[in-house]
Amino acid sequence: MKIGILAVQGAFIEHEAQITSIAARSVDQIECIQIRQRKDLEDLDGIILPGGESTVQGKLLRDLDLFDDLQKLILQGLPTLATCAGLILLARTLENDPVKHLATLPVTVQRNAYGRQLGSFTVSSDVGDINDFPLVFIRAPYITSAGPETKILTTVDHHIVGVEYKNQIGLAFHPEMTRDTRIHEYFLRKVKSWCSCLQCTG
Amino acid sequence: MSQTQYELNKGLAQMLKGGVIMDVTTPEQAKIAEAAGACAVMALERIPADIRAAGGVSRMSDPKMIKGIQEAVSIPVMAKCRIGHFVEAQILEAVEIDYIDESEVLSPADDIYHIDKRQFKVPFVCGARDLGEALRRINEGAAMIRTKGEPGTGDVVQAVRHMRKMNAEIRKIAALSEDELYEEAKQIQVPFDLISFVHDNGRLPVVNFAAGGVATPADAALMMQLGAEGVFVGSGIFKSGDPAKRAAAIVQAVTNYQDAKLIASLSEDLGEAMVGINPNEIKIIMEERGI
Numbered sequence: 184m185k186i187g188i189l190a191v192q193g194a195f196i197e198h199e200a201q202i203t204s205i206a207a208r209s210v211d212q213i214e215c216i217q218i219r220q221r222k223d224l225e226d227l228d229g230i231i232l233p234g235g236e237s238t239v240q241g242k243l244l245r246d247l248d249l250f251d252d253l254q255k256l257i258l259q260g261l262p263t264l265a266t267c268a269g270l271i272l273l274a275r276t277l278e279n280d281p282v283k284h285l286a287t288l289p290v291t292v293q294r295n296a297y298g299r300q301l302g303s304f305t306v307s308s309d310v311g312d313i314n315d316f317p318l319v320f321i322r323a324p325y326i327t328s329a330g331p332e333t334k335i336l337t338t339v340d341h342h343i344v345g346v347e348y349k350n351q352i353g354l355a356f357h358p359e360m361t362r363d364t365r366i367h368e369y370f371l372r373k374v375k376s377w378c379s380c381l382q383c384t385g
Numbered sequence: 386m387s388q389t390q391y392e393l394n395k396g397l398a399q400m401l402k403g404g405v406i407m408d409v410t411t412p413e414q415a416k417i418a419e420a421a422g423a424c425a426v427m428a429l430e431r432i433p434a435d436i437r438a439a440g441g442v443s444r445m446s447d448p449k450m451i452k453g454i455q456e457a458v459s460i461p462v463m464a465k466c467r468i469g470h471f472v473e474a475q476i477l478e479a480v481e482i483d484y485i486d487e488s489e490v491l492s493p494a495d496d497i498y499h500i501d502k503r504q505f506k507v508p509f510v511c512g513a514r515d516l517g518e519a520l521r522r523i524n525e526g527a528a529m530i531r532t533k534g535e536p537g538t539g540d541v542v543q544a545v546r547h548m549r550k551m552n553a554e555i556r557k558i559a560a561l562s563e564d565e566l567y568e569e570a571k572q573i574q575v576p577f578d579l580i581s582f583v584h585d586n587g588r589l590p591v592v593n594f595a596a597g598g599v600a601t602p603a604d605a606a607l608m609m610q611l612g613a614e615g616v617f618v619g620s621g622i623f624k625s626g627d628p629a630k631r632a633a634a635i636v637q638a639v640t641n642y643q644d645a646k647l648i649a650s651l652s653e654d655l656g657e658a659m660v661g662i663n664p665n666e667i668k669i670i671m672e673e674r675g676i
Contacts, residue, residue, distance in 0.1 A: 190403070190640075191403070191640045192402070192403040192404045192424060192639075192640060193400055193401075193402060193403060193404070194396075194399045194400050194402060195403070196402070197399065219640055219641050219644075220641065220644070220647075234399075234400050235400050235401075235402070235403070235404070235424065236400070236401070236404060236424040236425070236460050236461075238419060238422070238459065238460055239404055239422045239423070239424045239460075239636065242420075242422045242633075242636075243422060243636070243637065243640055246422075246633070246637055247637070247640070247641070267400070268400070294459060295459060298481070299455075299461075299481045299482075299483050300393075300394070300397055300461065300481075300483040300484065300507065300508060301478075301481050301506060301507060303393040303394075303396075303397065304393070305389055305392075305393065319392075319393070319396060321393055321396045321397050321400055322397065322400075322461065322483070357396065360392075360396050360399070
């Protein structure tokens with residue numbers, strides 16, 4: 184499996200470390216590459232959109248001519264794991280903001296929903312079928328509304344902070360900032376079933 | 386500061402990696418910087434080149450001006466306080482700044498002690514010329530490090546020197562045997578546990594950016610190739626002919642710092658770069674402040 188990590192700006196090394204640590208103990212062949220230019224998008228089986236600044240990442244996606252191809256791949260069903268700024272890139276709409284980016288995930292997201300850095304926090308919660316996952320929120324967004332087909336994975340204080348829609352997982356928090364690899368393992372299982380599904384349909 | 390808060394503060398620096406933090410003096414400049422792709426802005430009344438020209442005592446900026454910049458942009462806003470001036474730091478924390486730069490660019494308020502940064506909830510970034518300075522600042526509670534360089538000169542030579550020195554020292558410590566680390570901790574005047582972390586991991590325990598004298602996309606890419614995790618650009622942008630274009634070019638050069646072809650095209654038609662001054666032409670050596 185070939186996993187691409189968007190590496191235009193932000194905490195992409197941390198995601199790579201999670202995937203590499205899973206790969207080291209996995210029977211599957213898992214390769215990880217950094218995406219900085221359009222040519223890096225070839226032959227991917229899954230993609231990770233990391234945390235960072237969404238304004239910067241959104242601009243660089245366009246400036247580096249990555250935007251259209253990436254959007255097309257996600258709409259075709261390429262498994263996608265997006266955290267924090269990544270969630271903002273995927274959101275169909277942003278609260279009180281005319282800007283939108285890839286707009287492939289039917290949710291509305293409020294940026295900087297918890298305020299400035301002094302509002303950053305950690306909490307433990309269940310994420311889908313994963314129990315007691317450490318959630319790290321850094322100048323984080325949350326989801327103010329989600330489309331009917333969107334599965335809600337987790338909420339904190341009645342705000343949605345994790346969703347799944349088709350092959351896209353959107354999280355307001357940072358699983359890559361913990362030593363817990365369960366969310367990345369879940370994502371890789373989705374990638375694996377997507378790969379085998381592609382093979383059976385030829 | 387609790388350990389959890391410290392981890393969150395180090396985490397914010399991790400989110401800034403691969404990005405460019407730009408000095409701005411007005412909300413308008415902050416908007417230009419954000420639109421050009423800055424991952425954060427540093428709000429200050431005068432950029433280092435002007436501080437150098439004006440002389441005198443240079444202090445924390447007016448909180449009203451900082452608030453104006455906070456309202457103008459959605460990206461993190463940083464601000465500088467004087468070395469050792471913990472009340473300026475308290476004020477910046479009270480206005481909910483995202484990061485405080487305890488900076489040698491301003492006139493030091495204390496010639497012996499740095500701020501006890503562990504007493505604050507808000508994160509701090511500090512300048513360093515070598516590994517000893519970096520680890521001493523981290524021991525005091527800094528959640529991010531940058532090279533000092535020589536601010537306001539448009540001359541990248543000191544930033545290069547500091548980054549090379551720090552990385553050479555890290556490589557040396559990584560190669561030492563365990564029992565040699567105690568002596569090394571004594572020599573560079575830092576706690577053993579921090580030396581031990583560097584030895585085991587081959588890097589600083591926090592994010593390390595380049596700062597001081599970066600003026601062109603090539604300068605920024607040079608610092609990234611030398612191992613910086615991101616870049617501060619101070620006077621280099623708003624002292625140049627076409628700030629918006631130069632800022633955007635530096636942002637792209639930091640992302641694709643190994644692609645010379647792309648950096649060549651980014652370097653075309655940027656207008657006039659800031660006028661540089663050589664270190665032997667300047668009177669105030671800021672890098673010697675706070676060691």
